[in-house]
Amino acid sequence: MPQKHQSTKYNQGKYSPIPPELELLASEIVDAAYSVHKNLGPGLLEKIYEVCFCHELSKRGLYFNARWIFQFYMMVWSLMKV
Numbered sequence: 001m002p003q004k005h006q007s008t009k010y011n012q013g014k015y016s017p018i019p020p021e022l023e024l025l026a027s028e029i030v031d032a033a034y035s036v037h038k039n040l041g042p043g044l045l046e047k048i049y050e051v052c053f054c055h056e057l058s059k060r061g062l063y064f065n066a067r068w069i070f071q072f073y074m075m076v077w078s079l080m081k082v
Contacts, residue, residue, distance in 0.1 A: 025062075029062070029072065032060060032062075033076040035056055036052045049074075050066065
């Protein structure tokens with residue numbers, strides 16, 4: 001028997017919309033992570049992914065903290081494996 005889900009109207013008004021600038025930034029970061037993952041594939045050392053991901057972000061003109069952004073990349077990559 002299918003589960004009954006709450007109506008989307010239940011959550012309406014609880015969350016504010018994401019500002020367009022943040023949405024654009026997030027999509028650029030996720031696209032960069034996807035590009036690195038698609039081009040390199042699985043099985044390499046994390047440091048290689050980190051360097052390539054940082055290079056991809058630099059090519060796109062995005063400034064970052066390398067350790068923090070790599071942790072984000074690993075989170076996105078693990079979601080893409082599902």
